[in-house]
Amino acid sequence: MKNSEFPLIFEKSRRGRKAANLPECDVPYTSPEELIGAEHLRSRLPLPEVSELDVVRHFTHLSQRNYAIDLGLYPLGSCTMKYNPKVNEKAASIPGFASLHPLQPEETAQGALALMYDLQKMLAEISGFDATTLQPSAGAHGELCAMMMVKAYHASRGEAHRNVVVIPDAAHGTNPASAARCGFKVKGVISNSKGCTDLDSLQKALAGGNIAAFMLTNPNTVGLFESEIEKICEMVHEAGGLVYCDGANMNAMLGLTRPGDMGFDVMHFNLHKTFSTPHGGGGPGCGAVSVKACLEPFLPVPTIEKVTAKIGEEESEATYRFIQNRPQSIGRIHSFYGAFLIAVRAYTYIRSLGAKGIRGVGENAVLNANYVRARLADHYEVAYGNRTCMHEVVLSAAKLKQLHGVRALDISKRLMDYGYHPPTNYFPLIVPEALMIEPTETESKQTLDEFIEVMIKISQEAVETPDLLTTAPHVTLVSRLDETAAVKNLDLRYEPLFENNNPI
Numbered sequence: 102m103k104n105s106e107f108p109l110i111f112e113k114s115r116r117g118r119k120a121a122n123l124p125e126c127d128v129p130y131t132s133p134e135e136l137i138g139a140e141h142l143r144s145r146l147p148l149p150e151v152s153e154l155d156v157v158r159h160f161t162h163l164s165q166r167n168y169a170i171d172l173g174l175y176p177l178g179s180c181t182m183k184y185n186p187k188v189n190e191k192a193a194s195i196p197g198f199a200s201l202h203p204l205q206p207e208e209t210a211q212g213a214l215a216l217m218y219d220l221q222k223m224l225a226e227i228s229g230f231d232a233t234t235l236q237p238s239a240g241a242h243g244e245l246c247a248m249m250m251v252k253a254y255h256a257s258r259g260e261a262h263r264n265v266v267v268i269p270d271a272a273h274g275t276n277p278a279s280a281a282r283c284g285f286k287v288k289g290v291i292s293n294s295k296g297c298t299d300l301d302s303l304q305k306a307l308a309g310g311n312i313a314a315f316m317l318t319n320p321n322t323v324g325l326f327e328s329e330i331e332k333i334c335e336m337v338h339e340a341g342g343l344v345y346c347d348g349a350n351m352n353a354m355l356g357l358t359r360p361g362d363m364g365f366d367v368m369h370f371n372l373h374k375t376f377s378t379p380h381g382g383g384g385p386g387c388g389a390v391s392v393k394a395c396l397e398p399f400l401p402v403p404t405i406e407k408v409t410a411k412i413g414e415e416e417s418e419a420t421y422r423f424i425q426n427r428p429q430s431i432g433r434i435h436s437f438y439g440a441f442l443i444a445v446r447a448y449t450y451i452r453s454l455g456a457k458g459i460r461g462v463g464e465n466a467v468l469n470a471n472y473v474r475a476r477l478a479d480h481y482e483v484a485y486g487n488r489t490c491m492h493e494v495v496l497s498a499a500k501l502k503q504l505h506g507v508r509a510l511d512i513s514k515r516l517m518d519y520g521y522h523p524p525t526n527y528f529p530l531i532v533p534e535a536l537m538i539e540p541t542e543t544e545s546k547q548t549l550d551e552f553i554e555v556m557i558k559i560s561q562e563a564v565e566t567p568d569l570l571t572t573a574p575h576v577t578l579v580s581r582l583d584e585t586a587a588v589k590n591l592d593l594r595y596e597p598l599f600e601n602n603n604p605i
């Protein structure tokens with residue numbers, strides 16, 4: 102779209118126009134230099150000069166060009182784009198939380214420390230582990246944090262030679278990246294014909310005496326529960342390694358089963374997936390990590406301690422403090438204590454659902470995905486033989502491609518014409534022409550039925566009018582992009598034209 106059709110904020114700029122009136126400066130001064138120092142003053146500050154109304158319209162227009170869970174179904178597999186309840190936002194905006202300063206003395210932030218302490222306990226309870234850190238700011242950061250702990254653990258036992266991390270071929274790309282970033286060698290394991298870890302391949306990978314860890318996603322990235330998980334954990338432990346659970350798919354198990362009970366030693370959560378905090382466009386997030394007792398000494402600092410004293414028979418009111426002095430800790434991995442207001446949102450979500458509600462999340466996540474699977478099974482190929490899935494279902498467009506030249510990407514683009522965000526494409530890598538659909542538990546049957554009808558219609562179009570798909574989308578401002586170039590040469594900056602330091 103040309104700028105004239107959609108004037109950007111710089112084209113709206115007119116000299117002298119303002120969106121705010123600042124009060125008169127009540128500090129006596131003779132020049133701006135005197136007030137803030139000449140080194141901080143810029144001669145060229147190319148900001149648009151616009152009214153408040155211009156600003157509001159600009160950002161409202163931009164928001165309308167975007168897609169969000171608050172607009173419609175967002176079936177992006179693995180990402181768990183579920184609804185973010187507004188009560189979370191309300192809690193996060195309580196001034197006592199929102200206005201806290203990270204350098205505030207801890208005796209004046211006891212409520213915040215208590216909330217973090219309790220959230221850590223709740224996550225440990227939900228997942229079957231002994232201790233939790235909220236510091237990592239994303240799932241991938243949690244993986245890195247965990248791999249650092251795994252390394253420190255082996256070193257502390259005089260087994261620093263353990264330098265191999267084993268990862269299945271279906272894994273998310275962040276798994277091998279996190280392991281490699283910690284200096285581990287990555288060894289692959291193949292999936293079997295049922296879409297689960299192949300035990301013979303695993304046995305071979307575990308040989309050699311230098312295994313540090315096995316990283317496994319459960320339910321795995323094909324949306325299937327690793328039915329031999331206990332045996333897998335046993336095999337890895339026997340080889341002297343630890344078992345890491347990539348917990349991105351935890352919503353499928355909430356309240357139903359716990360990775361800690363299956364034999365995992367450590368896992369990360371994506372609070373923005375499982376616990377309904379916003380997926381923040383790269384903004385602050387939380388990839389909390391829970392560990393079994395054997396890894397607890399290595400948790401990043403600071404940790405939070407709850408202190409109570411006995412006064413006669415009674416316990417005193419609890420006080421909370423940060424503990425910095427932990428000699429075996431891997432150190433700090435985030436400034437202060439992570440993204441605190443994200444913790445407030447996740448805490449609110451868990452408390453507002455309660456134990457029963459949490460279980461309902463797991464049940465409905467699985468029910469919704471299986472409903473979509475069952476209704477689409479006659480129209481699309483379901484990866485790995487159409488067995489009961491967990492919270493997401495992976496379809497394959499391989500046959501459609503072969504017969505009609507229609508790829509997974511074309512189906513996704515066509516979905517945009519019908520007003521839907523596309524599902525995840527081409528992941529996991531082991532399914533050709535993959536379309537990974539995760540409806541999430543927050544969608545109603547009516548919403549799913551509408552989506553399913555559109556998917557069925559698209560499957561018919563693929564046969565009858567494939568061009569409609571290969572040239573889609575037809576309703577968006579821009580149609581097909583050079584997606585590789587868009588990733589490699591990302592250009593998010595708009596450069597306005599200037600004359601005499603003013604936008605023209």
Ligand SMILES: *Cc1c(COP(=O)(O)O)cnc(C)c1O
Nearest residue numbers: 179239240241273275347349371
């Ligand atoms: C999302 C995801 C990750 C990475 O989590 P981020 O929070 O995006 O860093 C890792 N593994 C799996 C399976 C995921 O779906």
